[in-house]
Amino acid sequence: MRHHAHHFASAEAEFEASKQGMWVFLVTEVLMFGGLLVGYGIFRNLYPEAFHEAHKHLAVSLGAINTVFLISSSVTMALAVTYTQMGKRVAASCSLIGTLTLAFSFLCVKYVEYSHKFHDGLLPAGYFTNTELKLPEAPLFFSLYFMTTGLHMLHVLIGMGLLIWILRRTWSGELSSGYCTPTELVGFYWHFVDLVWIFLFPLLYLVG
Amino acid sequence: MSNYLAAKGLRSWLTTLDHKRIGLMYLFSIFVFFLLGGIFALILRLHLFGWGKDLLSADMYNQFFTFHGAIMIFLVIIPGIPGALGNFILPIMLGAKDVAFPRLNLASYYIFMVGAIFAASALFLRGADGGWTFYTPYSIRTNTTVLLVLTGALIAGFSSILTALNFIISIHKLRAPGMTWDRLPLFLWALYATSIIQILATPVLAITLVLLIAERVLQIGIFDPKLGGDPILFQHFFWFYSHPAVYIMILPAMGVISEVIPVFSRKPIFGYKAIAYSSFGIALIAFIVWGHHMVVSGQSELANFLFSLLTMFVAVPTGIKVFSWVGTMYRGSIHLYAPMLYALGFLELFTIGGLTGIFLATLAIDVHMTDTYFVVAHFHYVMVGGTIMGLLAGVHYWFPKMTGRLYSERDAAISFWSILIGFNVTFFPQFILGAQGMPRRYWHYLPEYTMLNRVSTVGSWFIGFGFLYLMIYMWKAVRYGKASGSNPWSALTLEWQTSSPPPTENFEIDPVVTDWPYAYAPDNVHMAVNK
Numbered sequence: 001m002r003h004h005a006h007h008f009a010s011a012e013a014e015f016e017a018s019k020q021g022m023w024v025f026l027v028t029e030v031l032m033f034g035g036l037l038v039g040y041g042i043f044r045n046l047y048p049e050a051f052h053e054a055h056k057h058l059a060v061s062l063g064a065i066n067t068v069f070l071i072s073s074s075v076t077m078a079l080a081v082t083y084t085q086m087g088k089r090v091a092a093s094c095s096l097i098g099t100l101t102l103a104f105s106f107l108c109v110k111y112v113e114y115s116h117k118f119h120d121g122l123l124p125a126g127y128f129t130n131t132e133l134k135l136p137e138a139p140l141f142f143s144l145y146f147m148t149t150g151l152h153m154l155h156v157l158i159g160m161g162l163l164i165w166i167l168r169r170t171w172s173g174e175l176s177s178g179y180c181t182p183t184e185l186v187g188f189y190w191h192f193v194d195l196v197w198i199f200l201f202p203l204l205y206l207v208g
Numbered sequence: 209m210s211n212y213l214a215a216k217g218l219r220s221w222l223t224t225l226d227h228k229r230i231g232l233m234y235l236f237s238i239f240v241f242f243l244l245g246g247i248f249a250l251i252l253r254l255h256l257f258g259w260g261k262d263l264l265s266a267d268m269y270n271q272f273f274t275f276h277g278a279i280m281i282f283l284v285i286i287p288g289i290p291g292a293l294g295n296f297i298l299p300i301m302l303g304a305k306d307v308a309f310p311r312l313n314l315a316s317y318y319i320f321m322v323g324a325i326f327a328a329s330a331l332f333l334r335g336a337d338g339g340w341t342f343y344t345p346y347s348i349r350t351n352t353t354v355l356l357v358l359t360g361a362l363i364a365g366f367s368s369i370l371t372a373l374n375f376i377i378s379i380h381k382l383r384a385p386g387m388t389w390d391r392l393p394l395f396l397w398a399l400y401a402t403s404i405i406q407i408l409a410t411p412v413l414a415i416t417l418v419l420l421i422a423e424r425v426l427q428i429g430i431f432d433p434k435l436g437g438d439p440i441l442f443q444h445f446f447w448f449y450s451h452p453a454v455y456i457m458i459l460p461a462m463g464v465i466s467e468v469i470p471v472f473s474r475k476p477i478f479g480y481k482a483i484a485y486s487s488f489g490i491a492l493i494a495f496i497v498w499g500h501h502m503v504v505s506g507q508s509e510l511a512n513f514l515f516s517l518l519t520m521f522v523a524v525p526t527g528i529k530v531f532s533w534v535g536t537m538y539r540g541s542i543h544l545y546a547p548m549l550y551a552l553g554f555l556e557l558f559t560i561g562g563l564t565g566i567f568l569a570t571l572a573i574d575v576h577m578t579d580t581y582f583v584v585a586h587f588h589y590v591m592v593g594g595t596i597m598g599l600l601a602g603v604h605y606w607f608p609k610m611t612g613r614l615y616s617e618r619d620a621a622i623s624f625w626s627i628l629i630g631f632n633v634t635f636f637p638q639f640i641l642g643a644q645g646m647p648r649r650y651w652h653y654l655p656e657y658t659m660l661n662r663v664s665t666v667g668s669w670f671i672g673f674g675f676l677y678l679m680i681y682m683w684k685a686v687r688y689g690k691a692s693g694s695n696p697w698s699a700l701t702l703e704w705q706t707s708s709p710p711p712t713e714n715f716e717i718d719p720v721v722t723d724w725p726y727a728y729a730p731d732n733v734h735m736a737v738n739k
Binding site (some may be wrong): 005006007008013016018020021024025027028029030031032033034035036039042043046047081124125126136137139140143144145146147152 | 310426441
């Protein structure tokens with residue numbers, strides 16, 4: 001296969017350009033999540049009491065398990081990149097499958113969490129029906145909870161799609177020591193998704 | 209070697225990865241949207257001519273100005289110069305074969321079109337109102353299909369981000385051998401600064417629109433006072449993007465002007481570095497002045513004071529540019545062909561627009577002027593006088609490169625004067641109307657405003673005629689124009705060193721840069737124009 005496009009001088013130059021492009025893309029992601037976190041900061045500052053009461057309704061243990069899942073998935077992702085660079089096809093594929101499994105576990109836990117919230121009526125402001133939480137601003141916490149974790153989950157899903165794409169190309173031997181730009185870039189993205197959760201977990205589950 | 213236009217058929221266009229074809233597809237699409245937005249504007253002005261006799265119902269009027277604004281901002285002015293001229297010219301100016309990521313480039317065009325279709329589909333459903341700013345809580349409550357326009361703007365935003373990303377990486381990685389940063393053409397400096405703003409600001413608009421869409425669909429309450437949310441927060445988020453966005457609109461136009469003025473003055477550009485770096489000064493200040501849109505929204509006096517002061521600072525890098533252009537023309541050998549006419553038009557209109565911006569940055573005056581026609585006039589002087597004049601300067605400057613043909617200079621001059629005079633007749637009276645207190649976005653006005661409104665409407669007909677005329681002679685030039693040769697303006701930047709239209713890979717021999725591109729001498733150069 002062709003290793004670099006006609007408008008680049010070398011495969012190395014193309015890889016450098018792609019890597020830089022991914023960094024710039026991640027900057028846009030930071031700003032997008034940044035906007036949401038600013039919203040969180042403002043409302044938490046306006047209604048500290050309501051946020052404190054509301055956050056008690058989140059399951060810290062489930063959140064913690066998910067944190068472990070995502071951090072581990074970053075480890076397996078890093079391994080996948082290294083194995084691909086070394087040309088170890090089977091090890092790289094297994095690491096990618098491991099990453100996918102951890103991501104899927106994350107989604108399962110999230111499903112359990114979400115269904116509890118739905119059941120208890122802890123929903124975005126307009127649909128909020130929970131009767132235990134009396135403070136009028138508490139529903140806003142759940143609006144922000146669903147917006148931030150929902151947007152993050154969308155990123156996890158997109159990441160899983162990318163991982164499957166990489167896995168197929170790794171298994172077929174297309175991505176190997178000679179050419180592994182897609183694996184490295186998906187790796188960047190996956191670490192970013194992990195990092196977002198590292199911010200969301202303490203802000204939503206831990207800070208009272 | 210065959211040129212990039214050689215392949216025929218719709219399919220060869222829709223699946224192309226060639227930046228030049230993608231640029232032309234942008235240009236064509238943007239022109240269609242411009243016509244649509246322009247028709248709305250002409251009807252609005254016509255309505256305001258006939259005081260007492262109502263052409264539009266109040267609801268229709270609200271919808272028309274909303275569509276005029278949303279189309280012109282999101283589908284014309286923001287993507288205009290980067291999408292059309294930037295895509296076409298940037299790689300050739302760099303001496304590259306294409307942008308860094310050609311497939312992403314084509315994707316960004318399609319994403320843009322999907323966004324446009326979403327926004328336009330609202331026209332055939334229940335419309336949209338509330339203006340292009342979508343202020344909450346009205347945008348949450350309105351019964352119109354504003355959701356489609358919001359989604360359209362969100363999608364178009366991603367296209368804007370991808371184009372910017374492509375430009376940044378191309379400028380970093382694909383410069384021809386010998387093109388050091390201090391030999392980079394000023395149009396590219398301007399596009400680079402623009403791209404940085406697009407990368408940093410557009411994601412914030414994206415999340416704002418996502419929240420507003422979620423507000424309408426899921427009632428999350430973040431911007432809804434009824435549910436404990438804060439509508440002013442929407443304004444902060446919105447302007448955190450939309451103020452920098454006006455520099456996304458104007459900086460590329462300034463880049464075009466920086467190319468045109470030295471070529472048609474036959475003099476080295478004055479203050480190359482000052483012009484290049486001042487773009488970044490503008491980009492930086494762009495992010496810390498958003499509050500000047502919210503002086504009467506109840507923000508603190510201290511915030512008002514700081515935003516007012518910071519806004520004044522914008523005048524410094526902007527002034528550096530304007531004086532550098534004037535300095536370039538001083539004792540130059542000026543050739544008054546169409547691109548230069550538009551560059552001079554830019555200078556006149558943008559200076560008026562910029563100076564009235566200082567009026568508005570002054571707190572006491574701003575309180576009086578907020579939401580009056582003064583703001584409308586200021587905005588149009590900057591955005592039409594700035595961006596559209598810059599776009600037209602660029603289109604006329606690079607037309608021979610794009611098509612290999614010449615348009616009639618005489619026709620171009622007729623169209624230019626019609627647009628320039630029409631523009632001033634349309635918008636200058638609006639400064640006076642605003643100062644006298646006529647509010648903007650109102651369907652009716654008091655009888656004492658009749659005279660100036662009628663003058664303004666008559667002016668809009670001249671603008672309409674100018675563009676109609678432009679369409680005709682451009683079409684004639686594409687079909688029957690004389691061959692332009694590779695470099696009709698005797699310009700020094702790389703895009704003029706290849707044939708017109710350029711070959712698919714831009715250059716027959718990979719170029720090597722040995723000098724900066726503005727070493728013009730006031731020789732009696734003969735420009736190969738079609739008089």
